[in-house]
Amino acid sequence: MTMETAVSTFVESLSVTNEIANTISSTYVANDELATLLSNDTLPAAKKRSLPVLTPLACWTLQLLLGSNVTEPSSDTGVVDANCRVVSTPLGGSILTHINRSQACQLPARCVVSPASIEEVSLVMKVISFLQTPFAVRSGGHSPNPEFSSIGSSGILISTSNLNAITVSPDNSVASIGPGQRWGAVYEALDPYGVSVVGGRIPQVGVAGLILGGGLSHFSSEYGLAADNVKNFEERKPNVLAYVNQNLKVVLASGEIVNANAETNSDLFYSLKGGGPNFGIVTRFDLYTIPVKNIWFQATGYAISELPNVLAAFTEWQKNGAQTDAKSSVLLNILNTGISIGLVYAAPATYPEAFAPFAAIPNGVVAVPPTNSTVSVLTSILASSFSTTPARHLYRSATSLIDEKLYNETSAYFIDTLNALQTQRNVHVNMTYTLQTIPPSLVEAGEARGGNPIGIPSQAHQWWTTVTDWNSASDDSTVIGAVKDIGDSFTRFGTPRKTNLSFVYMNDCYADQNPLAQYPAKNIAFLKETAGKYDPRRVFQILQQDGFLLTRVR
Ligand SMILES: Cc1cc2nc3c(=O)[nH]c(=O)nc-3n(C[C@H](O)[C@H](O)[C@H](O)COP(=O)(O)OP(=O)(O)OC[C@H]3O[C@@H](n4cnc5c(N)ncnc54)[C@H](O)[C@@H]3O)c2cc1C
Structure with missing residues (x-):
């Protein structure tokens, strides 16, 4: 040609x-x-x-x-x-x-x-x-x-910021959301309809990245990940027009907008439920709504000296309340200066029985009193839980089985490391040590909705992460190395305790981690086949600058 x-x-x-x-x-x-x-x-x-x-x-x-x-x-x-x-x-x-x-x-x-x-x-x-x-x-x-x-x-x-429409179906069962939206605006728009969706917990986070990586929500124990609750993905596949093959014939691609759901392009649908940015640009997410409007929540602060008591209560809840009552979820953030615990219950309540262990922790300071209100109100309160001052950021993923001693050892190591960075090396850095609970009900809820390719361990476990902020590019390697070391401490302390899991959660992974490598091999083969079918020229693997791409997995 x-x-x-x-x-x-x-x-x-x-x-x-x-x-x-x-x-x-x-x-x-x-x-x-x-x-x-x-x-x-x-x-x-x-x-x-x-x-x-x-x-x-x-x-x-x-x-x-x-x-x-x-x-x-x-x-x-x-x-x-x-x-x-x-x-x-x-x-x-x-x-x-x-x-x-x-x-x-x-x-x-x-x-x-x-x-x-x-x-x-x-x-x-x-x-x-x-x-x-x-x-x-x-x-x-x-x-x-x-x-x-x-x-x-x-x-x-x-x-995708201009693709930001939010519409709700006449029967309120499906919310269609553009990829340019953020979760705070989504909940605000859904509140008047008396429904919510399974999505991000912090208002500023974007809709598309969170869903394509899975999407852990306050309501995941009951309903699965955000990706499990997608009815339909609309996406534009890469156009391969004018691709000249070896025989110099033009291979045309349709260029049409593809819908991916359980009936149409079901291979693409399954792959997009946690398969990352490997298949095309998603231009609309049709999410099943959940019948959650009024919820119960409270937040309490503790001095760092209460850490052993907090971890004991948290582990007890993980082993009991989290297993028996899927409406209960807990936001646990440990800093080197103090601890915050947010209790969230997916229905109106007084003080849910599942949270009983937390009531016994002494010396709590009320940050948010027990409140019955909407998802949108909770989300706007959580807006202030992360710094919005311009800075450099990272997160990282490490997982383990539930184990109080492991939490005590790794959190002590985290505090020592952070103190040393701040006081001995004069790095302007803040870090959280955050434990997120994954009960078997989360995996079961995902499977009941058609499953996803992620391969989340089916036994009760936790996803550790950190939100780390620092000021200076000259501290990049110091901070990134320290956070990696803290994440690795779960393996070091966990080896003798037999609590190690190799799974890491894509949405919490730093760039040097490889979450797809931990997906089951047969699922990776399926994802690669799907990517080859919908993007035969490998535009998203080769021209896309970076991301958790399938090319990272052998
Ligand atoms: C403060 C904070 C709170 C968080 N809370 C949660 C939480 O509650 N639950 C949770 O699961 N995760 C959470 N995360 C992690 C979050 O889900 C990931 O960082 C996610 O990637 C952010 O989505 P985004 O759309 O803002 O990302 P972006 O940075 O915009 O994109 C992330 C990835 O998605 C790709 N992408 C974006 N849009 C599209 C599209 N339309 N089509 C195809 N690919 C696309 C990008 O290319 C990139 O690879 C949190 C992160 C932070 C920093």
Whole structure:
């Protein structure tokens, strides 16, 4: 196929006016780098940032096609608020690269593209595929992993922030949510309908990243993960138009919008329920609502000297209340200066029996009194539980069986490590030590809803994580190394106690971890097969800058 034919086929696929088509065609056929690119028939087998020299051409094309929904960050002086929402967009509709929560992820993309419709997402993918442009996709930008939902000047950042519709079906059973939404806004919108969804616990976190990694909620013990409660994913698969095969014939892809649910594209549906960013850009999530409106919650603070009592009560609840009453969930955050315990019950209550062990901990300071209110109110209270001061962030995953002694040993190690960083090495860093409880009912609820590929251990266990914030890039390796060491302490202290689990939870994993490698081998084979079927050119494996990609798993 000649370059002219390839360009003409590509331009035709865009369905644009003659004037725009002629402008693109004449610019493309005069481009030597594009000629070189088109003379090669496949994407590079090895992952490399292929011909970023064409990235400016891709941005130029998208500016022509999407107008003000494309912006070049270097000239952007907009402002975001503490909730990562754009409050000032002087270039008109522009979305800033510094909307990513972690400063380590605020990278200078060559351009930021914010499609306002699925048709625009389609155009973006057509251009990216044709010009082989490195890209990243961002929903809420809460991944602290650099280059997952951010990209430097070699590539394009696709922001889904304009795809933010929330609609509820006439019978209130399904909420359709755009990937540009955040969980706080979702619960606020659902409150008047008297229903909720299984989603994130902190309001600023984005909808898409959380669901694609699984999605642990206050209500997961009863209903499973957020991904287990998806009825339908709508996504735009990568367009493979103008891919020239070895026989120099054009292999056309449909380019249509794909729905993935239990009946249609069920392989893709299953794969998206925790399979990460490997299959396409999801443009809408249809979530089953849950009949949860009024819930009970309270929060209490404790001095760090109460840590043994807190861990004893927490372990007792994990072994008893969490097993027998799936409506109960606990948010436990340990700092080196104090402890906070949030008790959440998925129905109105006075003081749920499941939480009895916590009532016995002495010297608590009430932070939030016992309250019956809505999910939205709880979520807005939790907004202040994490710092919104601009900083560098990370989290990390480590899991284990339930074991009070292990918690005592690892939390003591955490406190010693953090104290040493702050006082001996003068690092401006804050860390939480957070234990999240996974009862068998969570896995059973997921299986009852069709299952997912994650392979969560079926026995009662915990997912440890940390939210770590620090100021200076010069401390990156010190902090990242210290957090890794604390995470690894679960294995060190756990080995003699036989509490180790190899599973790590994707949504809590730092970039150097490999959650997919712990999925059952047969599920990984299935995910790879699905990715090959829906993305035969491997656009999401090769051109996507980074992420928990299947290419990380042998
Ligand atoms: C303060 C805090 C609280 C958290 N609370 C929870 C919690 O309660 N439960 C839980 O499970 N996790 C929680 N997390 C982890 C969170 O789920 C992950 O960080 C998740 O990736 C964030 O989603 P996002 O949309 O904001 O991420 P982003 O950074 O925007 O994206 C994350 C990944 O998803 C991909 N992606 C984004 N949009 C799309 C799309 N439309 N189609 C395809 N791929 C896409 C990106 O390319 C990237 O690889 C929390 C994290 C933080 C920092």
